[in-house]
Amino acid sequence: MATFEDVERLVGQLPETEETTRHGRRTWAVGGKGYAWERPFSKADLKRYGDETPPDGPILAITVEDLAEKEAVLAARADDGFFTIPHFNGYAAVLVELDKVPEEALREALLDGWLVHAPAEVAKAHLDGR
Template sequence: MATEDDVRRLALALPGTGEKTMYGTPAFYVRGKWFARMREERDVLAVPVPSEEEKLELTAARPGAFFTTPHFDGYAAVLVRLPEVDEEELGELLTDAWRLRAPKRLVAAFDA
């Protein structure tokens, strides 16, 4: 079971990241682009994904862990119920989201 503290620790461990608020909740950025945001529910995290198809695959495969709302219709982002994912899976989700938003040079340096 992942928590908001796990999100913060894992997100801020990625290169070039910082935290500020978005819509009154904690959000995590890489070089000015958001890659994760806590929702008002505080046990729900929003993260971008590569495509809407991937969002649909995640929500269909594990609807208890991944879901969406009309606000995210037409947008490649998924909502994650933190109690339904473990720390390892959370780390993978955050790293994948970070890779989508980080500059290519930063990703290359991270991979090196």
């Protein structure tokens, strides 16, 4: 089970990450582009759930490389709290229930999201130094 404090700690280990605000929500960015952000459900999101109960608890959105990667992550990590909603159809990002995600899965997802936007030389130096 993770929290936004865990997210802050993990993204703090990724070079050149900046915490910003986008649409009134905390966003973590590299190279000026957000790769992870708080993503509570909107009223429209909740309405789309109909009679189904939406996930309860803090939700984090994380960028993925492309739609194929999104499908692979969702298939491999559904039991770890990774999911999507109709609003994210056609968008290269996944949602994560922080109450369900193991820390190692969260760490990997944040690194992968960071790598999507990190400058090549920064990414290479970070990966070489691990």
